[in-house]
Amino acid sequence: MKSLDAKLAEIRANRSSRAFIIADAKDADMAFGVRAPGPRGFLARSGARPGQFSPEVWSRDEFGYRNLPEFLDIIREVTHQGLVDIMLMSAYVNEQLTIKEGLFKSSHVTPAARANDTTDVWAVRHGCYTREPSQPFRSATIDQIQCGEIECARDGSGDFLGANLGLYSVTFVNELEQDREALLWYKAFREEAERKQFRHFLEIFDPNVASGIAPEKLGEFINDNILRTLAGVPESGRPVFLKIVYHGPKAMEELAQYDPNLVVGILGGSAGTTYDAFRLIHDAQKYGARVALFGRKINNAEHQLAFIEMLRLITDGKLGPEEAVRAYHGVLQGKGIKPTRPLESDLQLTDQTMSYDGSATKRATVAVQNNPLAGAAQPAAPEVAQSVRPAGGSVIGWPQRPDGGPDFEAMNSEQRTAYHEARLKRVFG
Secondary structure: OOOOHHHHHHHHHHHOOOOOEEEEEHOOOOOOOOHHEEEEOOOOOOOOOOOOOOOOOOOOOOOOOOHHHHHHHHHHHHHHHOOOEEEOHHHHHHHHHHHOOOOOOOOOEEEEEEEOOHHHHOOOOOOOOHHHOOOOOOOOHHHHHHOOOOOOOOOEEEEEEEEOEEEEEEEEEOOOHHHHHHHHHHHHHEEEEEEEEOOOEEEEEOOOOOOOOHHHHHHHHHHHHHHHHHHOOOOOOOOOOOOOOOOOOHHHHHHHOOOOOEEEEEOOOOOOOOOHHHHHHHHHHHOOEEEEEEEHHHHHHHHHHHHHHHHHHOOOOOOHHHHHHHHHHHHHHHHHOOOOOEEEEEOOOEEOOOOOOOHHHHHEEEEEOOOOOOOOOOOOOOOOOOOOOOOOOOOOOOOOOOOOOHHHHHHHHHHHHHHHHHHHHHHHH
């Protein structure tokens, strides 16, 4: 059984469960084009696959993005790491890795594909599409996602060579004709998906243009639209979970408590600081979210595998957001990777824009409360002894349980950070 299905069953059976679904959203090629694979600062262990560029045309600094083969290598590496539950891809990448390569056959990770690409994700260079009210559009068909062809042969088993899970997005802009048209397209998609045994999750973007709704009221607007839209949809056609902007504790709790069968997830938005990402997933889980889909926050990380591991440690309750930032920087230091921001700056909370193209201006930066670095010189990452004391003694630096495992309940904040820094250095160093 895929971990997604096991966790969905657990969440619906026990609302107090800590089961949490993490998706790596590697579908940005349906939005950004050349920039989609992200900056070349991080590559998979297989290394670079350099393209051929004419020196009289390009300078070394001009082409700073990974190419598609390097992007696919990272997807393979994240999948083999096994800490995410869903790998979201474009239909084309899904064909290469799921259908042709069989990457997910023996993995607990569920492949998924973006099933539509509304115009508010057309974030091409020099374009202006994202500034216009979102228009519905679909490049991929369900059959092409499931089997790579215009029409699948169906035997009723629900087994397909490709992905059988898709992301469908709707953007409400608070304009009657626009929103009605978007819902008509979604209705047609749902009916086709049900006939073709195709599961989907529903992404609701905030309005991508001026809507006349105050920012503090957007959560209520989105919540009501979700519930109103799904009230007319029986179980057979409903999404397996939601993907929405996190509008704060009140909006999240309001939606999450409304229907125990409705599993709510959050989207990541623009990259921001490391603390932005870690605090977002921590707070969203605290107030009812059970899924997180991070795209740029993972793809722009200095070390994607370590970043994902921190997300999992946070959702498992083993690290807090601030501890995770410090431990992550410890991994970077251990690998000799220069962080995008110094530790003190990376422990800042910024007001993230949620527009897909990231064109909106971020507002003021806010310091973390009780930030131990505030007003002090930035310390080096702590050095932790990794040897074991003789005669079965505890590992130096943190308490152990009788079975020799780390005793998280007995650890203080510094000991947890030291433990995870040492462990992650062993894993990634």
